[in-house]
Amino acid sequence: MANLPGSYWKGTVLATDTQFGDTGKGKLVDEGAQYADVIIKTNGGANAGHTVCNKYGEFKLHLIPAGIFNPEALCLIGSGVVVDPLQFAGELEELLDKKVPLAKCLLSKDSHLVLPWHKIRDSLREKNRGEGKIGTTGRGIGPTFADRTNREGLRVGDLLDSNFEKRFMQILHEQERVILAMGGGKFEDYFDKNKTMKQLREAREVIMPRIINTAEVIYLKKEEGKNILGEAGQGALLDLDFGGYPYVTSSHPGVIGFMLSTGLSIKDIDKVVGSTKAYMTRVGEGPMPTEQDNEIGDYLQKVGGEIGATTGRIRRCGWFDIPATEYGARTSGVTTLALMKLDVLDGLDEIKVCTGYQAGDRVYNKLFDIDPVFCEGIKPVYQTFKGWKQPTTEVRLYDDLPQRAKEYISFIEEGVGIPIKIVSVGPDRQATIYR
Ligand code: IMP
Numbered sequence: 001m002a003n004l005p006g007s008y009w010k011g012t013v014l015a016t017d018t019q020f021g022d023t024g025k026g027k028l029v030d031e032g033a034q035y036a037d038v039i040i041k042t043n044g045g046a047n048a049g050h051t052v053c054n055k056y057g058e059f060k061l062h063l064i065p066a067g068i069f070n071p072e073a074l075c076l077i078g079s080g081v082v083v084d085p086l087q088f089a090g091e092l093e094e095l096l097d098k099k100v101p102l103a104k105c106l107l108s109k110d111s112h113l114v115l116p117w118h119k120i121r122d123s124l125r126e127k128n129r130g131e132g133k134i135g136t137t138g139r140g141i142g143p144t145f146a147d148r149t150n151r152e153g154l155r156v157g158d159l160l161d162s163n164f165e166k167r168f169m170q171i172l173h174e175q176e177r178v179i180l181a182m183g184g185g186k187f188e189d190y191f192d193k194n195k196t197m198k199q200l201r202e203a204r205e206v207i208m209p210r211i212i213n214t215a216e217v218i219y220l221k222k223e224e225g226k227n228i229l230g231e232a233g234q235g236a237l238l239d240l241d242f243g244g245y246p247y248v249t250s251s252h253p254g255v256i257g258f259m260l261s262t263g264l265s266i267k268d269i270d271k272v273v274g275s276t277k278a279y280m281t282r283v284g285e286g287p288m289p290t291e292q293d294n295e296i297g298d299y300l301q302k303v304g305g306e307i308g309a310t311t312g313r314i315r316r317c318g319w320f321d322i323p324a325t326e327y328g329a330r331t332s333g334v335t336t337l338a339l340m341k342l343d344v345l346d347g348l349d350e351i352k353v354c355t356g357y358q359a360g361d362r363v364y365n366k367l368f369d370i371d372p373v374f375c376e377g378i379k380p381v382y383q384t385f386k387g388w389k390q391p392t393t394e395v396r397l398y399d400d401l402p403q404r405a406k407e408y409i410s411f412i413e414e415g416v417g418i419p420i421k422i423v424s425v426g427p428d429r430q431a432t433i434y435r
Contacts, residue, residue: 005434008421009035011270012228014042014258015338017235018274018328018416020282021253022308022315024340024424025275026050029066029231031432032273037226038074039067039103040218043257044233044249045082045114045144047137049309053427056100060309062139064091064105065231071101074221076214079110080251080261081233082144083156087114089203107207108214108261109157115168116191117175118143124182134247135284137310145250156211159204168200215263222268230258236274236328237370244370247286254332266333274334274418276325278342278408281315283308287375290318290354304344319352319382322415327367329418338422339409343431348387353411354380383411393426398435 009032017023030052033039046062053059054069061068063084068075077083088107095102118140125142126133136142147153153171158164176187187193221228232253237243239252251257255272259265279300282288291297293316300306300317307314329337345351356363357378364378388402395401401409401423413420423433 005031006035008434009229010227012222012230012264012268013271013273014230014232014255014269015273015275016230016232016253016255016258016332016334018276018325018332018334018337019235019280020237020288021048021233021235022281022283022306023235023275023277025232026052026061026066027424027427027429028273028275028338028340028422029229030054030069031429032229033067033070033073035227036067036070036073036229038076038218038221038228039065039070040076040078040214040228040230040262041065041081042078042230042232042261043080043251043253045139045141046084046087047139047141047249047310048233051309051427054429056098059095061091062310063087064095067229067231068095068103068105069100070103073103074217075103075105076217077105077107077111078214078261079108080257081108081111082114082141082148083107083111084114084140085159085203085207086199089206092206106210106212106214106217107156109155109211111156112144112148113154113156113158114140114144115154115171116196117172117179118147120179120184120190121182124179124184128183133285135286139310142250156207159207160211164204165197218262218264222264230262232257236332237324239331242328242331242369244287244372244375247284247372269333272333272335273422274329274332274337275340276329276337276416277340278320278345279304280318280321280324281306283311283313283315287370287372288316288318289324289357289375289378289380290321291316292318299348300344303347304341319354319380320412321354321380322412323354323357323365323367324370326416327370329416334418337413337416337418337420338424339412339420340424342405342409342423343392343425345387345408346391347389349389351385351387351408352382353385353408353415355383355415356381385411393431395425396430396433398423398433401433
């Protein structure tokens with residue numbers, strides 16, 4: 001019997017990503033948010049980019065959670081997120097201009113602020129890395145998290161301080177010296193200080209009335225038995241600790257990031273939904289064992305519209321990777337999978353799935369890290385499937401999917417070892433099959 005959407009999203013649920021990000025989590029969260037009382041963005045910052053298509057149009061969001069489109073809900077930016085105040089104010093203004101009914105959006109006082117020097121440091125660090133560059137989004141994410149760990153910089157709550165501008169200017173002067181020491185130029189080469197100060201003042205006005213202790217609100221909502229939905233950024237294979245270091249982001253997309261950002265603990269969590277794309281993509285550098293730098297990759301890129309929502313970079317594309325996805329799902333605490341973008345495979349004659357990595361005489365089926373050096377020396381082992389060659393976008397019941405598509409889904413489900421309860425066959429909310 002089909003699972004009812006309302007019961008699927010009941011309780012405290014985290015929607016995360018088992019792969020390298022960009023699996024279609026924005027659509028998944030937009031779907032789940034219809035049933036949520038509270039939606040919390042848990043990690044990352046404006047490096048994320050989710051595309052949401054609903055009755056109001058198509059929206060590309062970075063910092064504002066994809067769950068913003070439920071006007072009945074409360075939308076929170078948790079403490080594990082780094083907040084670029086200009087980006088936040090800009091995105092909110094754009095949404096308000098479009099007269100879309102929105103959730104009330106509040107921010108944690110404990111989130112670190114991404115300020116102009118973080119972005120400059122991000123791009124200078126990348127330049128200085130040369131061949132070893134990570135391919136960051138350039139949104140200042142790594143340097144802001146580094147400052148946070150170093151207990152430097154400013155937090156969202158500091159915007160409420162009447163001395164905020166004085167503190168900002170003091171740090172600006174310090175950071176100017178840091179940037180010169182990194183081989184960068186003077187700040188005038190990068191931005192107009194007066195203009196930025198003016199924009200920051202405006203953004204501060206927008207943000208100040210929205211600053212709260214999110215942990216307290218989340219605790220109270222949980223006590224009231226409300227439905228809570230966590231919205232993670234990026235993906236498990238980019239996790240700072242579990243991903244293929246150093247080709248990772250600076251936060252934790254999985255269940256650990258959810259706990260850090262909310263104050264909830266493992267015993268409070270009812271379900272972790274792992275958004276999983278029916279094939280693999282990656283942006284930036286780092287290992288991607290099943291990458292197809294050929295006509296298959298081109299097909300997936302074009303049909304899947306695989307262009308980074310944040311950077312506009314073309315995503316690297318390849319076949320579904322069971323060992324990597326299983327590892328990502330396991331380390332991020334996933335309990336149920338949502339298989340996204342199945343329809344992208346509709347036109348393929350043949351579809352491959354990686355079941356293991358061959359290194360010398362040994363085949364590895366289970367990963368305990370995704371080490372870049374190890375990945376360089378391996379060869380993926382594939383199982384080949386015949387394509388179903390039928391459009392699936394209009395299908396709404398699992399049983400109506402082509403038999404070969406169902407076999408593909410079952411194979412992935414068995415390989416990853418977690419039930420697939422949602423199959424997405426198109427960008428619209430309606431193109432969602434509950435199983
Ligand atoms: P950063 O998070 O900008 O420091 O980038 C670190 C790595 O994570 C780079 O490979 C980025 O391309 C990747 N990355 C960051 N955010 C996202 C995302 O939302 N989707 C996919 N990849 C991301």
